[in-house]
Amino acid sequence: MQPELTLFSTIAGTGSALPERIVTNHELAERIDTSHEWIVERTGIHQRHLVSEGQNTSDLACAAALQAIAASGIDAVEIDLVVVATTTPDLVFPSVACLVQQKLGIVNRCPAFDLQAVCSGFIYALSTADNFIRAGQARCALVIGADVMSRITDWNDRSNCILWGDGAGAVVLRASDTPGVLATHLHADGRYRDLLHAGSAPDGGGCAVRMQGNAVFRFAVRTLDEIVDETLEKNGLQKDDITWLVPHQANIRIIEATAKKLGMSMDKVVVTVDRHANTSAASVPLALDTAVRDGRIKKGDTLLLEAFGGGFTWGSALIKWMV
Numbered sequence: 657m658q659p660e661l662t663l664f665s666t667i668a669g670t671g672s673a674l675p676e677r678i679v680t681n682h683e684l685a686e687r688i689d690t691s692h693e694w695i696v697e698r699t700g701i702h703q704r705h706l707v708s709e710g711q712n713t714s715d716l717a718c719a720a721a722l723q724a725i726a727a728s729g730i731d732a733v734e735i736d737l738v739v740v741a742t743t744t745p746d747l748v749f750p751s752v753a754c755l756v757q758q759k760l761g762i763v764n765r766c767p768a769f770d771l772q773a774v775c776s777g778f779i780y781a782l783s784t785a786d787n788f789i790r791a792g793q794a795r796c797a798l799v800i801g802a803d804v805m806s807r808i809t810d811w812n813d814r815s816n817c818i819l820w821g822d823g824a825g826a827v828v829l830r831a832s833d834t835p836g837v838l839a840t841h842l843h844a845d846g847r848y849r850d851l852l853h854a855g856s857a858p859d860g861g862g863c864a865v866r867m868q869g870n871a872v873f874r875f876a877v878r879t880l881d882e883i884v885d886e887t888l889e890k891n892g893l894q895k896d897d898i899t900w901l902v903p904h905q906a907n908i909r910i911i912e913a914t915a916k917k918l919g920m921s922m923d924k925v926v927v928t929v930d931r932h933a934n935t936s937a938a939s940v941p942l943a944l945d946t947a948v949r950d951g952r953i954k955k956g957d958t959l960l961l962e963a964f965g966g967g968f969t970w971g972s973a974l975i976k977w978m979v
């Protein structure tokens with residue numbers, strides 16, 4: 657009998673989706689006490705895409721998934737795992753993953769589930785799917801990060817409403833005999849709920865993000881600094897082995913700090929925060945898809961994906977680009 661090949665996973669195709677409606681900083685400044693200049697200077701954000709009435713996380717997730725499926729050249733029937741990272745599911749249940757499975761007509765009864773790690777969600781989902789494939793429990797996974805943060809934003813809270821956007825990004829992850837996903841590293845520290853959380857307001861006024869932005873900012877810079885070190889060290893890499901940094905798009909100043917840590921010039925960093933704002937679990941796969949489609953990311957490149965978010969959660973993925 658032939659010995660089983662060691663299984664690895666590789667990204668076979670990417671996709672993304674943004675709602676059509678664009679809201680500029682100037683439009684926000686008409687409604688709350690802020691300005692385009694302040695938002696650009698403190699965050700790098702110029703605009704965000706927001707859903708319209710009736711548009712849900714699963715709609716964006718499906719649109720991104722269809723692009724990823726087309727780009728990878730697979731037949732949807734081959735998908736044997738669906739993982740959706742989201743903090744803003746359409747419903748409490750069924751999961752967005754089950755809704756996606758139904759909407760895409762994947763009738764092969766493969767497992768489908770959501771995973772919640774807020775802005776780090778896509779890195780967590782990618783790591784989970786990679787482990788399913790390495791364990792031989794899946795061969796072709798649809799991994800999606802999708803969020804409609806506008807539904808849990810208090811649009812009168814100027815301290816964080818200016819940050820959020822809606823969107824989705826997806827990848828098809830396939831089993832391969834050479835590693836595309838070289839490594840993933842995940843962390844969480846649950847002690848900081850007071851700094852960043854969303855839940856029912858004590859006054860019963862619905863669920864909205866509450867954040868002590870400055871403290872979160874400092875924690876994010878520090879932990880992303882640490883995860884860069886950890887990822888390079890544990891994988892025997894030097895800073896200049898990384899071709900592209902694909903960071904979570906929370907704030908241009910956080911992204912610049914991570915690039916500086918890597919000694920990377922900003923033209924090797926994928927930046928979409930100016931156009932997309934912070935789309936939570938969608939931000940990393942949206943940035944990835946952007947740079948794949950415009951031809952910046954090429955076969956043989958080594959990518960460092962990283963994210964930090966509520967929980968706190970943070971993580972990285974080291975990817976060899978194979979397509």
Ligand code: UT7
Nearest residue numbers: 690691694698775814815818869870872873876906907965
């Ligand atoms: O993705 C999940 C993780 N989240 C993040 O990584 C976000 C991390 N945090 C941030 O990106 C930044 O902290 C913010 C962009 C949210 C805020 O920027 P900051 O430079 O940390 O500002 P700050 O909170 O220290 O506030 C500075 C000043 C304050 O006024 P005073 O007290 O100095 O008079 C705020 O009241 O800016 C004021 N301010 C605003 N002014 C105009 C706060 N929000 C606004 C606003 N427009 N929207």
